[in-house]
């Protein structure tokens with residue numbers, strides 16, 4: 256069922272809060288991949304606050320939907336979401352990436368409740384997702400697998416090996432997203448290693464492809480529901496996003512791929528997120 260206007264408003268409010276939480280974690284950690292966390296926040300919010308069938312009190316629940324953050328450097332974003340969902344105390348976020356903390360910059364599935372796959376080395380998450388989705392099929396389980404990739408990550412050849420396998424096995428319980436913020440670590444994707452025509456590439460690999468505004472909840476919801484209804488093929492949802500989304504001075508700025516924030520800059524960032532000056 257399409258998201259109602261009320262549900263959309265509620266998700267937007269949640270995303271504002273989560274973006275502020277991510278800013279806090281970045282301050283506590285001394286630095287984080289904040290730009291790419293902010294660009295994927297709306298997709299994460301739609302998944303975790305509406306579509307994913309999970310039980311935060313029982314992270315290992317066998318029938319849960321799986322989520323793989325293939326762009327694992329976005330751990331600062333996922334960590335904030337999982338804390339807010341109640342997988343662990345928000346206080347733990349103060350230790351994010353500190354010595355002896357369970358949280359590294361890239362989340363470890365053996366240490367952080369709710370993390371279905373340890374990622375960080377780009378290019379592996381889609382293969383893991385294919386394996387998980389096949390596992391569900393072999394076990395005759397109906398849970399779904401969701402995977403979020405970076406656009407720069409799609410430079411990795413292993414992404415396309417996984418794409419071939421997902422098509423070959425007709426894994427229609429697999430939904431992937433590309434956070435198409437048009438940037439990678441060191442510049443614009445089209446300058447460093449061009450990806451276009453990206454949608455056509457996924458289609459050529461046999462995927463059902465949807466292209467959306469990755470900050471528009473009606474579009475995100477419709478695309479996820481379309482993927483859930485698709486039979487015989489995996490779906491790729493290309494989410495056009497803005498790196499640093501929500502924080503005016505970070506938006507579309509490659510230097511905010513990874514950055515440090517002090518409390519003064521954090522206040523400015525939060526004012527921007529909540530509608531104050533940027």
Ligand SMILES: Cc1ncc(C[n+]2csc(CCOP(=O)(O)OP(=O)(O)O)c2C)c(N)n1
Pocket residue numbers: 288290291292294326328375376377378404405406407408409434436438439440441498512
């Ligand atoms: C195999 C591998 N090579 C290099 C890196 C270093 N690295 C971290 S983030 C990043 C850029 C990724 O770009 P993108 O997927 O577009 O991420 P986003 O812009 O959404 O943050 C790179 C190259 C890595 N984590 N893994």
